[in-house]
Amino acid sequence: MNAPASLDGNKAAVRDQFPGLPEGWHYLDSAATAQKPQAVxxxxxxxxxxxxxxxxxxxxxxxxxxxxxxxxxxxxxxxxxxxxxxxxxxxxxxxxxxxxxxxxxxxxxxxxxxxxxxxxxxxxxxxxxxxxxxxxxxxxxxxxxxxxxxxxxxxxxxxxxxxxxxxxxxxxxxxxxxxxxxxxxxxxxxxxxxxxxxxxxxxxxxxxxxxxxxxxxxxxxxxxxxxxxxxxxxxxxxxxxxxxxxxxxxxxxxxxxxxxxxxxxxxxxxxxxxxxxxxxxxxxxxxxxxxxEQDVLNLHRHESGLVAFAREELSRIEGLTLYGSDDSAGIVSFNLDGVHGHDVATILDDAGVAVRAGHHCAQPLMDHLGVSATVRASFAAHSSAEDVAALMKGLEKVKRIFG
Structure with missing residues (x-):
């Protein structure tokens, strides 16, 4: 897994401003609610x-x-x-x-x-x-x-x-x-x-x-x-x-x-x-x-880069379905064949990765996709390639458990 250096460029400077992000915990649920910087x-x-x-x-x-x-x-x-x-x-x-x-x-x-x-x-x-x-x-x-x-x-x-x-x-x-x-x-x-x-x-x-x-x-x-x-x-x-x-x-x-x-x-x-x-x-x-202070345009570029990197890595997993466009703004949704999203999210949680699983308050969209739920990883200013690596490692565990 070779991540562009730019995806980790702001890791220390930004992540350290978030007291709710302990070392080893990878928060990928910012689309639901964002963690708060110390200034707030x-x-x-x-x-x-x-x-x-x-x-x-x-x-x-x-x-x-x-x-x-x-x-x-x-x-x-x-x-x-x-x-x-x-x-x-x-x-x-x-x-x-x-x-x-x-x-x-x-x-x-x-x-x-x-x-x-x-x-x-x-x-x-x-x-x-x-x-x-x-x-x-x-x-x-x-x-x-x-x-x-x-x-x-x-x-x-x-x-x-x-x-x-x-x-x-x-x-x-x-x-x-x-x-x-x-x-x-x-x-x-x-x-x-x-x-x-x-x-x-x-x-x-x-x-x-x-x-x-x-x-x-x-x-x-x-x-x-x-x-x-x-x-x-x-x-x-x-x-x-x-x-x-x-x-x-x-x-x-x-x-x-x-x-x-x-x-x-x-x-x-x-x-x-x-x-x-x-x-x-x-x-x-x-x-x-x-x-x-972070510059919204720079954050958009950072999060878009993480999305592109995550989608590239996720596309290598056999039996994984990606939804949406390659140039999405900070959000990636997917499903793993034969594994309910809640099971995926539970195992990822054990691996220190927090994602959202469910219908995301968009049940008509789930009906359109023909699924009951998706797994959603969403990035933020504090996100880095390390979070993507942790997500991939957690999904390897999911694959092992469910064969």
């Missing part, structure tokens, strides 16, 4: 220990300072993807962000007979909210097929789209294949028929440079925990917020409340009912700063 952990600890106060309410100094930090985090979240802070709402994650769009913009704009276009490879979080909305308003859901190498088929999408389509919702990067959508072309196709487009950026934001201004999409969502930040916070960025009604009521999101009538705060505040995840926003900001 320190920011969260400092926010709870020394800086903590509520935001947007107190007139005392610490509250004002925390409010400034919270709004600075909003600016960081927006700028990471080329958006504007006034167009950015903090949510509990991408799942809540998609539900927000469905229940606010969707309820206000979709009616019986309107069509929604999804794709075969979508995460459940980009399927179920639209099914719930479609059932409520009488809309129809269409499914765009994927190509043999796991990409959303944009030629098929162009042929499927009609003026009845009001919304297109697609993954920017597949959480199973790592395949990258040509987001600008997809946006142009949607807009050509007058449809809005939402992009699920959960796997894209941590892995590839994103510029929603250049893409031109209408909604972009992502989660902090996949981007080296804390759980429980994510973001929705959309230039349409000012025209959308709130979908939750409570404190903070109001202008004036009487028993006769309530008026709402302007966007994005009207979408953040209740006390927000203040420290989560601080951690998100630290994660964005850390990611930028």
């Amino acid at each position: 952990i320190d920011a969260i600890t400092r926010a709870y220990a020394h800086d903590y106060a509520t935001v947007h309410r107190g007139v005392y100094e610490r509250s004002a300072m925390m409010t400034q930090s919270y709004e600075a985090a909003r600016s960081a979240a927006a700028s990471l993807i080329g958006g504007k802070p006034e167009d950015t709402v903090f949510t509990r994650g991408a799942t809540e962000a998609i539900n927000l769009v469905a229940q606010s913009w969707g309820r206000d704009n979709l009616k019986a007979g309107d069509r929604i276009l999804l794709s075969t490879l979508e995460h459940h979080s980009n399927i179920v909210p639209w099914q719930m909305l479609a059932r409520e308003v009488g809309a129809i859901i269409d499914i765009c097929p994927i190509s043999d190498d796991g990409r959303i088929d944009l030629e098929a999408m162009e042929k499927m789209l009609t003026e009845e389509h009001r919304l297109v919702a697609l993954a920017h990067v597949s959480n199973v294949f790592g395949s990258i959508l040509d987001a600008r072309t997809a946006t142009q196709l949607a807009h050509r028929v007058g449809a809005k487009i939402l992009l699920d950026g959960c796997q894209a934001a941590p892995r590839i440079p994103v510029d929603i201004g250049a893409i031109g999409c209408d909604f972009y969502v992502w989660s902090a925990h996949k981007l080296y930040g804390p759980t429980g916070i994510g973001a929705l960025t959309s230039p349409l917020l000012s025209d959308m009604p709130p979908y939750q009521g409570g404190g903070s999101m109001i202008d004036r409340v009487t028993f006769e009538e309530t008026t709402y705060a302007p966007a994005p505040t009207r979408f953040e009912a209740g006390t927000p995840h203040i420290v989560g926003a601080i951690g998100l900001h630290a994660a964005v700063d850390w990611l930028r």
